[in-house]
Amino acid sequence: MSKSAILSIAVRYLLPLQLLFALFVLVRGHNEPGGGFIAGLVVAAAFALYAIAHDVRQARAVLRFSPRRFIAVGLLLAAASGLVALLAGKPFMTGLWSTVELPVIGKVGTPLMFDIGVFLVVIGVALMMIFTLMEE
Amino acid sequence: MHHLLVLPILVPLIAAGAALLAWRQRRMQRWLGLAGAAGLLAVAVMLLVSVANNGILALQIGDWPAPFGITLVADLFSAVMVTVTGLMGAVVMVYSLVSMDPARESFGYYPLLLILLMGVSGAFLTGDLFNLYVWFEVLLIASFVLLVLGGERAQLAGAIKYFTLNLIASALFLSAVGILYSVAGTLNLADLAVQLPRLGQPGLITVLAMLFLVAFGIKAAIFPLFFWLPDSYHTPPLPVTTIFAALLTKVGVYALVRTFTLLFTQDIAYTHTLLLVLAGLTMVTGVLGAVAQMEMRRLLSFHIISQIGYLLLGLGLYTPLALAATLVFMVHVIITKSALFLVSGIVHRLQGTYHLKQLGGLYQSHLGVALLFLLPALSLAGLPPLSGFWAKFALVRAGLEAGQYAITAVGLGVSVLTLFSMTKIWTEAFWKPRTVQEPVRVLQGRERLLYFLPALTLVGLTVLLGVLAEPIFTLATAAAQQLIDPSAYIQTVLGGAL
Numbered sequence: 001m002s003k004s005a006i007l008s009i010a011v012r013y014l015l016p017l018q019l020l021f022a023l024f025v026l027v028r029g030h031n032e033p034g035g036g037f038i039a040g041l042v043v044a045a046a047f048a049l050y051a052i053a054h055d056v057r058q059a060r061a062v063l064r065f066s067p068r069r070f071i072a073v074g075l076l077l078a079a080a081s082g083l084v085a086l087l088a089g090k091p092f093m094t095g096l097w098s099t100v101e102l103p104v105i106g107k108v109g110t111p112l113m114f115d116i117g118v119f120l121v122v123i124g125v126a127l128m129m130i131f132t133l134m135e136e
Numbered sequence: 137m138h139h140l141l142v143l144p145i146l147v148p149l150i151a152a153g154a155a156l157l158a159w160r161q162r163r164m165q166r167w168l169g170l171a172g173a174a175g176l177l178a179v180a181v182m183l184l185v186s187v188a189n190n191g192i193l194a195l196q197i198g199d200w201p202a203p204f205g206i207t208l209v210a211d212l213f214s215a216v217m218v219t220v221t222g223l224m225g226a227v228v229m230v231y232s233l234v235s236m237d238p239a240r241e242s243f244g245y246y247p248l249l250l251i252l253l254m255g256v257s258g259a260f261l262t263g264d265l266f267n268l269y270v271w272f273e274v275l276l277i278a279s280f281v282l283l284v285l286g287g288e289r290a291q292l293a294g295a296i297k298y299f300t301l302n303l304i305a306s307a308l309f310l311s312a313v314g315i316l317y318s319v320a321g322t323l324n325l326a327d328l329a330v331q332l333p334r335l336g337q338p339g340l341i342t343v344l345a346m347l348f349l350v351a352f353g354i355k356a357a358i359f360p361l362f363f364w365l366p367d368s369y370h371t372p373p374l375p376v377t378t379i380f381a382a383l384l385t386k387v388g389v390y391a392l393v394r395t396f397t398l399l400f401t402q403d404i405a406y407t408h409t410l411l412l413v414l415a416g417l418t419m420v421t422g423v424l425g426a427v428a429q430m431e432m433r434r435l436l437s438f439h440i441i442s443q444i445g446y447l448l449l450g451l452g453l454y455t456p457l458a459l460a461a462t463l464v465f466m467v468h469v470i471i472t473k474s475a476l477f478l479v480s481g482i483v484h485r486l487q488g489t490y491h492l493k494q495l496g497g498l499y500q501s502h503l504g505v506a507l508l509f510l511l512p513a514l515s516l517a518g519l520p521p522l523s524g525f526w527a528k529f530a531l532v533r534a535g536l537e538a539g540q541y542a543i544t545a546v547g548l549g550v551s552v553l554t555l556f557s558m559t560k561i562w563t564e565a566f567w568k569p570r571t572v573q574e575p576v577r578v579l580q581g582r583e584r585l586l587y588f589l590p591a592l593t594l595v596g597l598t599v600l601l602g603v604l605a606e607p608i609f610t611l612a613t614a615a616a617q618q619l620i621d622p623s624a625y626i627q628t629v630l631g632g633a634l
Contacts, residue, residue, distance in 0.1 A: 066159075068156055068159055069156075069157065069159075071156060072153050072154070072156035072157040072159075073153075073157070075149065075152070075153040075156070076150065076153040076154070076157075079146060079149050079150055079153065082142075082146075083146070085198075085199075086139055086142070090199055091138075091139070091195055091196055091197060091198065091199045092139065092142040092146075092195065092197055092198070093197050093198040094198050094199040095198065
């Protein structure tokens with residue numbers, strides 16, 4: 001497949017923008033449209049585009065960790081977010097919120113942690129499928 | 137105490153996540169698989185003890201009150217099923233250590249098995265119909281991958297039937313859930329049990345009951361929806377077959393028992409009579425299919441179907457004794473059937489085939505293996521004093537007490553045929569002299585231990601279940617009472633929200 005110079009240069013600027021946008025969608029998610037799932041898809045789309053512009057091997061290198069590791073860490077993080085409530089003596093997965101408001105993000109709590117878990121799992125699953133299919 | 141309810145789901149999940157992290161370290165994955173299954177068994181036993189002492193437990197996930205949030209509930213029936221899940225998980229995990237090939241182990245066998253166990257535990261514990269659907273999907277997806285892992289031709293052929301039929305069942309299940317929600321406005325099982333009688337539409341509810349019956353019936357492999365099972369169960373490696381045979385159809389039966397004791401009890405004369413008819417047909421077709429088979433795993437797969445018939449029989453009779461018998465029968469059949477599968481795996485390891493024609497002479501060369509087969513085989517056929525006898529005895533008594541003589545006679549007749557098909561394996565594989573002249577492989581040391589320990593455990597348990605029939609029936613009767621009179625279940629879930 002011949003590589004497009006325009007695409008490969010554009011991707012260099014698009015990738016960080018897409019990642020930033022994904023973070024925005026992720027953090028916005030609890031009270032407004034957004035969340036871990038959709039943000040994970042945005043990240044996966046960014047890396048898929050990178051893989052199209054360059055190739056899968058390079059996309060994997062930019063991703064640093066294998067998609068499988070994203071799935072594992074995401075699953076464990078989501079499970080851990082539920083465990084926090086258990087340690088506090090509340091039923092599993094009860095949302096616990098910090099009292100202090102952070103700038104920009106607002107209040108943080110275990111639902112955000114769960115969302116980050118979902119975010120990582122979606123990145124992992126989507127990229128695992130995309131990379132595998134592109135390598136065929 | 138109610139925090140215990142979430143652990144049978146969390147323990148396998150965390151172990152599976154850790155096993156994914158240790159993807160390249162096969163040794164580590166094996167240890168994590170073992171730890172996950174053993175941990176599941178431990179928390180399940182704790183849950184069972186707690187439920188037996190304190191009554192039904194309920195946990196509102198995320199502290200959202202029922203019927204709005206998701207509730208996890210464990211009555212005795214659920215707790216026993218989760219305990220058996222943990223037991224089977226641990227046993228199959230040990231057996232896998234020695235019989236699973238390294239290629240499959242490196243491609244995620246252990247995490248998948250753990251996810252399967254998580255899905256099964258979740259299905260047994262949930263108190264919400266939609267959540268039950270989600271757990272069904274979790275365990276199905278794990279089972280799809282386990283079934284095709286390795287990608288052999290026969291596996292793929294079997295998987296297509298398994299996959300298609302189960303997708304249809306899932307679609308039906310989901311539509312039924314949707315219609316039920318539009319009718320009742322809730323999917324919390326306890327809340328549904330309160331709402332459905334108030335609707336005053338028994339006809340509509342019976343239609344819904346039939347939709348659920350077909351959906352769960354495909355999953356439980358009842359007549360006439362069973363044909364995917366014998367076509368797919370013998371294709372994957374033996375530990376996978378064993379865990380499927382032990383748990384997957386039983387989740388379907390569990391769902392039938394749960395819904396037909398808690399929700400669909402408005403028109404018992406129709407629904408439960410239909411269950412009895414299906415029970416009879418399932419028993420007979422299953423056992424007739426088994427008698428015709430010459431491949432050990434296929435023969436045993438047909439037996440799964442015929443045993444499902446007995447479970448339905450207890451549900452259809454719908455008396456406390458019959459439900460208690462169903463529960464005992466469920467535990468009995470999971471343990472005995474898995475023992476038979478594990479022994480057939482040992483036979484395969486020794487003589488290199490599952491085909492009865494080519495097997496032979498095992499009684500002479502391996503007396504121990506012969507005994508390990510004989511005990512669960514006789515137990516399955518229902519000979520005293522093994523566990524199968526007491527389970528069948530109670531079912532027959534319940535049938536006679538309820539005046540259902542025809543179906544009881546069918547049950548007894550099928551027992552004889554079961555015994556006949558077991559003698560078929562016995563004479564072909566164990567008694568007749570071996571015709572094929574190939575060297576018999578010898579199991580030694582660690583391999584021998586890991587092959588025999590799981591089978592020995594299960595065979596020991598089937599004997600123990602027979603010896604301890606009295607306390608087990610006491611427990612089962614208490615569980616059946618909770619099913620027949622769901623007020624305690626409803627009260628525990630909904631609390632003051634009634």
